[in-house]
Amino acid sequence: MKLFYIANVRLPTEKAHGIQIVRMCESFGKLGIDVSLIAPMRFKTKKLRFFNEDIYSFYKINKNFQLKKLFNMDFLLLDNYLPKILTGLPFLIQNSSFLVTCLIYSLCKKVDLIYTRSFLFTVLLNFFKKNSVILELHNLPFKKFSQIIFKKFIKRINKIVVINENIKNILISWGVDGNKILTGTSAIADSCLKVIKKDDARIKLNIAKNEKIIMYTGNLYAWKGVYTLADAALLAPEYVFYIVGGSDFDKEVQMFKIYLKNKKIKNINMVGYVKPSLIQYYLAAADILVAPNSAKSDASMNYTSPLKLYEYMASRRPIILSDLTSMRNLIDAKFVFWMKPDDPKSLIDKIKEVENNESIAKKKAQEAFSFVKTKTWDNRAEDILKYWNLI
Template identity: 35%
Template sequence: MMKSMLYIANARIPTEKAHGWQIMKMCAEFAKKLEVELVVPWRFQTKFMKQIRDVHDYYAVGKTFHIKRIFSLNLTPPLDSRISRWIQLVQPILHWQQSLCFGLISSFYTLTRPVEVVYSRDFFTCLFLYLLRPLHQKRVFFEEHDAFPSTKLGASLKCWPLRHIDGIVVVTRHLGKAYQSKGIPSENILVAPNGIDVKQFPSNLERKIAREELGIPPDKKVICYTGHLYRWKGTHVLAQAMKKLNDDYLAYFVGGTPKDISEFKEFVSASQISNVITAGYMPPKMIPKYLAAADVLVLPNTSEEAISRLYTSPLKLFEYMAARRPIVASDLPSIREILSEETATLVKPDDPTALAEGIKRAIEDEKLGKKLVENAFKEVKLYSWEKRAEKIIQFIARRRQEKG
């Protein structure tokens, strides 16, 4: 019976990005059944994140697992520094250098730890652990969140070591099928979408009270988007959709890195969109309040990039469902793995007019909105972090038994 796990992630913890929330929540759930150690690199931090003294408290998890920070050759400056903007052209090179370094060092660190299972979100860690296989007998599992490589060479190189590890966890069925198409057996793959802690979205958090506390006008029809402001997330399409709605409608964009916030504000200003508020990054504990303050929640992902169209499992999607507010989302294969016409208003992606019409319909048709909200909340209960962790632990146990 498995007793211990090393969870390895090449991630800045804490971070403004959603993967930090996912990593910490999963470690907390694994720690209910196993002895867990989270291994992350030492990285430069932004000014806001430097203020976080208690990482476990920041992510609202118990101190049931240890966080180990190991050295990696980190030459990438913090996201909010001036240097970060100056060296944008060489950022990809610095990223690869840091990734290779962390993968190698985390692998050797793993060899020193008396654990049975290594569970990693980092490809290079899995690569080096495969190459170091003669030196250890640990079971290695990889959790994939990135897009599947678009070239034959890239796909072949990525799948080569992953064929030889013990299992792969993917967040969408399309991602699983992509790995199967390269010869990785279906029994080696587990599809496990992201999850949610429904208890963090209390039903008694009224819209009126949330707006008063956040300073949001009580008489506006409020649209809310939470998360990063990358173009593949569809944020610019939502901003353009707001231009097609009158000033009775007001959209709040909550999230983003300093660089992305600045660029998004410039886009909104240049486009002369008056009914958009860029709230900026907010701590995770504030998100339920913003969602409660809204009339409708929007997931406007683009169809132009494969990661959005096929491979993403957005945390905000599950948060929206738990918040008990009508959802308007892009009609994409990745989104349809969770949502349907019974749980959300689905609209043509990359079309500001269709998105604006969907928003109006979701707000004006109260009877339909109530039905969709009830169905979505019932459905989201199937996607708790606890159930996801149990599913993964069972998968690991099965694969260990099969391999003997």
């Protein structure tokens, strides 16, 4: 079987979705499928130009699929310099040009199955290859006009993968046949399941052994709860808060640095972006891992299935999560400690609770690890294809 995975993303990328995309391609390839990952030719950010590796070396994955980069009009790096009224125009141009190129390419090539995260591309391709497209949805439109258009066309798509049960339930309430929808949460690579001792990780990363480290990994969007984390750091100077992630391409990073400076927060170590292969060492170096997502965002409340959560569970470290429906739908409540969203004091209280209940914290971490061992990308890819009798 010939499969195209079509993804409008820069590859390699600083974003977590890059990990998911290449891991899924690798896992499809392990099933004996002839996989081509179709992505746009994109300019690299400064950080990625420094790494200067192909995706197989960068992500440390098997070269069992092909990468094909297609023409598009990439002006996205200009977005930060345009007047506010033109913000978003570079993305519209880039997305439209890549969509047209992909459509022509897909129709000219012999392919059995197309897998994509683009709703618009799926709608267009559905006119030509109705039963040959799988759409993976990570969120839903929240603007009224966008919802009207979305509801009209989503019912025509026969194969849909969603990343949590909330999205599935909403789609069913909008009239989509539940049998067309499969829930496939994020997953973990087998290589991330190896045991790394805290001391060994700290030596590798040149981190002091005596630091009490609270770790967050991921981007610095407000809905991820990073400002709650910053305010918590201000309340608890005895801890060192590490933030691993954030692209130099994002405005959010600079905004967050200004916030720290204005608040005079000194106990946050902003590591910045690191290669995916180093993430597990940072997680292993931590005492406690946190994902303090905000309840003020619809994406955070209902749609998220954070890759970091699965990486956290694989690290065997205690985890503190915001008490949100999206999070509770992903894992058993007993695996983690739950904090009140958008509440810095609640986060500090939970950190103290973890410290004061070491045996309970270790038990939760081990139970989370036992759970996540089955949530591999290989299992996810196989489940998706089996659901529609494609293997």
